[in-house]
Amino acid sequence: MAVLLASGCYASTDYEKYPKGKFVERSSLVKSWGGESSSLQLKSDGKFSTVKLELEYFECSTGGVLKKSGDGAWETEKGRQSSEILLRFEDGCSATLWAGESGGKVVLWSTVTDSDRTLVLK
Template sequence: MTVLVLLVFLAEAGCYASTDYAKYPKGVFVRDDALVGRWSGGGGTLELHAGGTFAADKLRLQYFGCSSGELLTKTGRGAWKTAKGRQASEISLHSVDGCSATLWVGESDKQIILWSVDTNSDQVITITR
Protein backbone atom coordinates (compact mmCIF):
# COMPACT_ATOMS: atom_id res chain seq x y z
CA MET A 1 0.00 0.00 0.00
CA THR A 2 2.84 2.43 0.85
CA VAL A 3 4.54 1.85 -2.50
CA LEU A 4 1.32 2.55 -4.38
CA VAL A 5 0.83 5.82 -2.51
CA LEU A 6 4.42 6.86 -3.29
CA LEU A 7 3.99 6.10 -6.98
CA VAL A 8 0.75 8.08 -7.11
CA PHE A 9 2.45 10.98 -5.30
CA LEU A 10 5.39 10.99 -7.73
CA ALA A 11 3.07 10.84 -10.74
CA GLU A 12 1.04 13.75 -9.38
CA ALA A 13 4.20 15.75 -8.65
CA GLY A 14 5.31 15.45 -12.29
CA CYS A 15 8.36 13.30 -11.55
CA TYR A 16 9.34 10.73 -14.15
CA ALA A 17 12.05 8.11 -14.36
CA SER A 18 12.42 5.98 -17.46
CA THR A 19 12.65 2.23 -17.06
CA ASP A 20 13.63 1.64 -20.69
CA TYR A 21 17.25 0.92 -19.75
CA ALA A 22 18.08 -0.74 -23.09
CA LYS A 23 18.16 2.61 -24.85
CA TYR A 24 20.92 3.99 -22.63
CA PRO A 25 24.58 3.38 -23.50
CA LYS A 26 26.53 0.94 -21.34
CA GLY A 27 28.27 2.91 -18.61
CA VAL A 28 32.05 2.82 -18.30
CA PHE A 29 34.64 4.27 -15.95
CA VAL A 30 37.58 6.16 -17.47
CA ARG A 31 40.42 8.39 -16.33
CA ASP A 32 40.19 12.11 -17.04
CA ASP A 33 42.97 11.99 -19.63
CA ALA A 34 40.87 9.61 -21.76
CA LEU A 35 38.23 12.34 -22.05
CA VAL A 36 40.49 15.19 -23.13
CA GLY A 37 39.87 16.20 -26.75
CA ARG A 38 37.16 17.22 -29.19
CA TRP A 39 33.67 15.71 -29.01
CA SER A 40 30.72 16.47 -31.29
CA GLY A 41 27.05 15.71 -31.64
CA GLY A 42 23.75 17.32 -32.50
CA GLY A 43 25.42 20.08 -34.50
CA GLY A 44 27.64 21.18 -31.61
CA THR A 45 31.11 20.53 -30.26
CA LEU A 46 32.70 20.15 -26.85
CA GLU A 47 36.43 20.50 -26.33
CA LEU A 48 37.61 19.09 -22.99
CA HIS A 49 41.05 20.46 -22.09
CA ALA A 50 43.60 18.94 -19.71
CA GLY A 51 43.52 20.85 -16.46
CA GLY A 52 39.73 20.94 -16.27
CA THR A 53 38.60 23.67 -18.66
CA PHE A 54 36.30 23.31 -21.65
CA ALA A 55 35.03 25.19 -24.69
CA ALA A 56 31.61 24.47 -26.18
CA ASP A 57 30.14 25.59 -29.49
CA LYS A 58 26.40 25.16 -30.05
CA LEU A 59 26.30 22.33 -27.49
CA ARG A 60 22.71 21.17 -26.97
CA LEU A 61 22.15 19.75 -23.49
CA GLN A 62 19.79 20.03 -20.58
CA TYR A 63 21.21 22.87 -18.47
CA PHE A 64 20.56 23.85 -14.87
CA GLY A 65 21.46 26.93 -12.84
CA CYS A 66 20.58 29.29 -15.69
CA SER A 67 17.31 27.53 -16.52
CA SER A 68 14.93 25.09 -14.91
CA GLY A 69 16.39 22.10 -16.73
CA GLU A 70 15.55 23.17 -20.25
CA LEU A 71 17.20 21.80 -23.35
CA LEU A 72 19.35 24.70 -24.58
CA THR A 73 21.98 25.24 -27.25
CA LYS A 74 24.94 27.06 -25.71
CA THR A 75 28.34 28.38 -26.73
CA GLY A 76 30.89 29.27 -24.08
CA ARG A 77 33.66 28.25 -21.74
CA GLY A 78 33.94 26.88 -18.27
CA ALA A 79 35.30 24.14 -16.03
CA TRP A 80 34.71 20.39 -16.04
CA LYS A 81 35.36 17.66 -13.53
CA THR A 82 34.60 13.98 -13.24
CA ALA A 83 33.17 11.89 -10.47
CA LYS A 84 32.63 8.19 -10.08
CA GLY A 85 28.92 7.53 -10.46
CA ARG A 86 27.16 4.27 -9.63
CA GLN A 87 27.60 2.78 -13.11
CA ALA A 88 29.80 5.21 -15.05
CA SER A 89 32.10 8.18 -14.88
CA GLU A 90 30.09 11.41 -14.67
CA ILE A 91 31.24 14.70 -16.16
CA SER A 92 30.01 17.96 -14.63
CA LEU A 93 30.22 21.02 -16.88
CA HIS A 94 30.09 24.43 -15.18
CA SER A 95 29.94 27.39 -17.58
CA VAL A 96 31.19 30.84 -16.69
CA ASP A 97 27.60 32.11 -17.16
CA GLY A 98 26.38 29.94 -14.25
CA CYS A 99 24.86 27.12 -16.32
CA SER A 100 25.72 23.53 -15.53
CA ALA A 101 25.10 20.18 -17.20
CA THR A 102 25.95 16.54 -16.59
CA LEU A 103 27.22 13.96 -19.07
CA TRP A 104 27.91 10.29 -18.49
CA VAL A 105 30.62 8.21 -20.11
CA GLY A 106 29.38 5.22 -22.04
CA GLU A 107 30.30 2.74 -24.72
CA SER A 108 28.63 2.22 -28.07
CA ASP A 109 30.03 0.01 -30.85
CA LYS A 110 33.23 -0.38 -28.79
CA GLN A 111 33.76 3.40 -28.80
CA ILE A 112 33.77 5.69 -25.78
CA ILE A 113 30.93 8.23 -25.97
CA LEU A 114 29.49 10.97 -23.81
CA TRP A 115 25.76 11.03 -23.28
CA SER A 116 22.96 12.74 -21.44
CA VAL A 117 19.18 12.65 -21.40
CA ASP A 118 16.59 15.30 -22.16
CA THR A 119 14.31 14.39 -19.26
CA ASN A 120 11.44 16.37 -20.78
CA SER A 121 11.27 14.03 -23.81
CA ASP A 122 13.28 11.09 -22.42
CA GLN A 123 15.56 11.24 -25.47
CA VAL A 124 19.23 10.22 -25.24
CA ILE A 125 21.73 12.86 -26.39
CA THR A 126 24.97 11.32 -27.69
CA ILE A 127 28.33 13.07 -28.20
CA THR A 128 31.15 11.21 -29.97
CA ARG A 129 34.76 11.80 -31.01
Protein backbone atom coordinates in the same frame (compact mmCIF):
# COMPACT_ATOMS: atom_id res chain seq x y z
CA MET B 1 -15.13 1.36 4.32
CA ALA B 2 -11.69 0.61 2.90
CA VAL B 3 -9.49 3.27 1.39
CA LEU B 4 -6.52 2.43 -0.77
CA LEU B 5 -3.80 5.02 -1.08
CA ALA B 6 -1.24 4.48 -3.79
CA SER B 7 1.86 6.44 -4.48
CA GLY B 8 4.79 5.90 -6.76
CA CYS B 9 6.94 7.20 -9.51
CA TYR B 10 7.67 6.01 -12.99
CA ALA B 11 11.12 4.66 -13.75
CA SER B 12 11.95 3.93 -17.35
CA THR B 13 13.17 0.45 -18.16
CA ASP B 14 13.97 1.27 -21.79
CA TYR B 15 17.72 1.04 -21.16
CA GLU B 16 18.64 0.09 -24.75
CA LYS B 17 18.46 3.73 -25.82
CA TYR B 18 21.17 4.69 -23.33
CA PRO B 19 24.86 3.78 -23.73
CA LYS B 20 26.14 1.25 -21.20
CA GLY B 21 27.79 3.03 -18.24
CA LYS B 22 31.58 3.08 -18.20
CA PHE B 23 34.26 4.27 -15.78
CA VAL B 24 37.07 6.08 -17.59
CA GLU B 25 40.30 7.83 -16.71
CA ARG B 26 40.23 11.63 -16.87
CA SER B 27 43.04 11.64 -19.46
CA SER B 28 40.90 9.64 -21.92
CA LEU B 29 38.23 12.37 -21.84
CA VAL B 30 40.61 15.10 -23.02
CA LYS B 31 39.66 15.52 -26.69
CA SER B 32 37.04 16.95 -29.02
CA TRP B 33 33.62 15.31 -28.81
CA GLY B 34 30.84 15.82 -31.34
CA GLY B 35 27.40 14.65 -32.30
CA GLU B 36 24.36 16.01 -34.12
CA SER B 37 25.08 19.75 -34.27
CA SER B 38 26.85 19.86 -30.89
CA SER B 39 30.55 19.88 -30.04
CA LEU B 40 32.50 19.82 -26.79
CA GLN B 41 36.25 20.28 -26.35
CA LEU B 42 37.55 18.98 -23.00
CA LYS B 43 41.06 20.32 -22.31
CA SER B 44 43.76 18.87 -20.04
CA ASP B 45 43.90 22.05 -17.91
CA GLY B 46 40.29 21.51 -16.76
CA LYS B 47 38.78 24.03 -19.17
CA PHE B 48 36.22 23.33 -21.89
CA SER B 49 34.56 24.98 -24.89
CA THR B 50 31.19 24.11 -26.42
CA VAL B 51 29.30 24.93 -29.58
CA LYS B 52 25.52 24.41 -29.56
CA LEU B 53 25.66 21.80 -26.80
CA GLU B 54 21.99 20.91 -26.34
CA LEU B 55 21.42 19.76 -22.77
CA GLU B 56 19.27 20.54 -19.79
CA TYR B 57 21.09 23.26 -17.87
CA PHE B 58 20.88 24.16 -14.19
CA GLU B 59 21.82 27.08 -11.96
CA CYS B 60 21.38 29.75 -14.62
CA SER B 61 18.75 32.37 -15.27
CA THR B 62 17.66 30.71 -18.51
CA GLY B 63 17.74 27.14 -17.21
CA GLY B 64 16.10 24.25 -18.99
CA VAL B 65 16.95 22.75 -22.35
CA LEU B 66 19.23 25.05 -24.32
CA LYS B 67 21.68 24.90 -27.21
CA LYS B 68 24.57 26.55 -25.42
CA SER B 69 27.93 27.74 -26.68
CA GLY B 70 30.58 28.93 -24.26
CA ASP B 71 33.53 28.19 -22.04
CA GLY B 72 34.05 27.01 -18.51
CA ALA B 73 35.64 24.43 -16.23
CA TRP B 74 35.04 20.67 -16.10
CA GLU B 75 35.75 17.88 -13.67
CA THR B 76 34.96 14.21 -13.45
CA GLU B 77 33.58 12.19 -10.57
CA LYS B 78 32.93 8.52 -10.06
CA GLY B 79 29.18 7.96 -10.18
CA ARG B 80 27.29 4.79 -9.28
CA GLN B 81 27.46 3.25 -12.76
CA SER B 82 29.83 5.44 -14.75
CA SER B 83 32.11 8.44 -14.73
CA GLU B 84 30.21 11.73 -14.51
CA ILE B 85 31.49 14.81 -16.33
CA LEU B 86 30.42 18.04 -14.64
CA LEU B 87 30.43 21.20 -16.77
CA ARG B 88 30.38 24.64 -15.12
CA PHE B 89 30.08 27.54 -17.55
CA GLU B 90 31.61 30.94 -16.88
CA ASP B 91 28.08 32.43 -16.73
CA GLY B 92 27.06 30.11 -13.86
CA CYS B 93 25.14 27.47 -15.83
CA SER B 94 26.00 23.84 -15.21
CA ALA B 95 25.25 20.45 -16.78
CA THR B 96 26.22 16.80 -16.40
CA LEU B 97 27.25 14.20 -18.98
CA TRP B 98 27.96 10.51 -18.37
CA ALA B 99 30.62 8.27 -19.87
CA GLY B 100 29.28 5.24 -21.65
CA GLU B 101 30.10 2.66 -24.26
CA SER B 102 28.36 2.33 -27.61
CA GLY B 103 29.57 0.16 -30.48
CA GLY B 104 32.72 -0.68 -28.53
CA LYS B 105 33.72 3.02 -28.21
CA VAL B 106 33.62 5.46 -25.32
CA VAL B 107 30.93 8.12 -25.69
CA LEU B 108 29.58 10.97 -23.57
CA TRP B 109 25.83 11.17 -23.24
CA SER B 110 22.95 12.89 -21.50
CA THR B 111 19.19 12.91 -21.73
CA VAL B 112 17.43 15.92 -23.19
CA THR B 113 13.84 16.89 -22.27
CA ASP B 114 12.90 14.38 -19.58
CA SER B 115 14.57 11.35 -21.17
CA ASP B 116 12.64 11.64 -24.44
CA ARG B 117 15.86 12.32 -26.38
CA THR B 118 19.42 11.27 -25.77
CA LEU B 119 22.43 13.32 -26.89
CA VAL B 120 25.47 11.14 -27.61
CA LEU B 121 28.89 12.70 -28.27
CA LYS B 122 31.58 10.57 -29.89
